[in-house]
Amino acid sequence: MADNNNSHAPSVAVLGTGIMGAAMARNLARAGLDVRAWNRTRAKAEPLAADGARITDTPAEAVDGADVVLTMLLDGPAVLDALRQAAPRLAPGTLWLQMSTVGPEALVPLARFAAEHDLxxxxxxxxxxxxxxxxxxxxxxxxxxxxxxxxAGRVFDIVGSRTQWVGEDGTGGAASRLKLVVNTWVLTVISGTGEALALAEGLGVDPRDFLATVAGGALDMPYLRMKAEMILSGDFPASFTVSAARKDVRLITEAAGAAGVRVDLVAGAAERFRRAEEQGHGDEDGSAAYYASFDG
Structure with missing residues (x-):
């Protein structure tokens, strides 16, 4: 994370201060940028005031005079709604960093909005x-x-450790398509971890024996360890919630269908996240889909 603490640092409007957006806004403010933060539920944005961010009541107030608009919201419709609310005070030439996971289909109306408002x-x-x-x-x-x-790099270098540029046209969907490929793997690991540990319980196998068996080998990975520990502890602090995972599964399924690709593992994950959400785990970490392996 770079430090941009100087008089020429850009002003950034962060629209969406959930789990990810709040952390990004906080890092930008701590790096010395002029940060204005808006969230549909204002209470989720208010803690950022302690780090120097200005909390606004509307998206329009947040973007007024901002050099950069950063969107980190649930999905494409939420992003578009926030930008439409902000439209009266969006200046032509403003840099819009669309950092939400929206999928290629939902990117189309966002790109149209950017063109219509000269962003x-x-x-x-x-x-x-x-x-x-x-x-x-x-x-x-x-x-x-x-x-x-x-x-863009002046913001990216603060909120991230690496930027992978994958195309010249932001409206073409290259980055959003790659994100869906990455998340296909993420959701596969989450689901596989939950099913393996559930089967261990059902068969009377100590799940830590399973983890010890794969330890240090080609089948081991840090993400497996992290999700397994959540399951074993029964504590699921949200980092990527069951409900958010279910949304991403839908985006992957839609994109795969349009491309003529069958994604059977994703279909299985979709059912697991659906059941877990119905069981009341929607706001917990995605690893809580473990409970979808059991009735009740």
Whole structure:
């Protein structure tokens, strides 16, 4: 995470201060940027005032005079709604860093909005959850013109540790498509971890024997360890919630269908997240989908 603490630091409007957006806004404010933060539920944004962010009541108030608008909201419709509310005070030429996971289909109306309002658009979904976001260690998957990359980098270098540029056209969907590929793997690991530990319980196998068996080998990975520990402890602090995972499964399924690709593992994950959400685990970490392996 870089430090941009100087008089020429850009002003940034952060629209969406949930798990990820709050961490990103906090890091930007601590780095010396002029941060204005808006969230539909104001109470979720208010703690950022302690770090120097200005909390606003409306998206329009947040973007008024901002050099950069950063969106980190649940999905494409939520992003578009916030930008429409902000439209009266969006200045032509404002840099829009669209960092939500929206999928290629929902990107189309966002790109249209950017063109209609003469905004400089960069599609930049992120890889990482709560802890990397808090540490400024996200991986940013970005697509946008060369002439915008230095401006975008002043923000990306604060909220992330690495930016992977994957295209010149932010409206073309290259970054959003890559994000869905990455999340397909993420959701597969979450589901596989939950099912393996559930089967261990059902068969009377100590789950830690399973973890010891794969330890240090090709089948081991830090993400397996992190999710397994949540399941074993029964504590599921949200970093990537069951409900958010279910939304991403829908985006993956839609994109795969449009491309003529069958994603059977994703279909299985979709059912697990659906059941877990119905069991009341929607706001817990995605690893709580473990409970979908059991009735009740």
């Amino acid at each position: 400089r658009f960069v599609d930049a979904p992120v890889v990482g959850t709560k802890a990397p976001a808090e540490k400024g260690e996200l991986t940013i998957l970005a697509a946008g013109p060369q002439e915008l990359r230095e401006r």
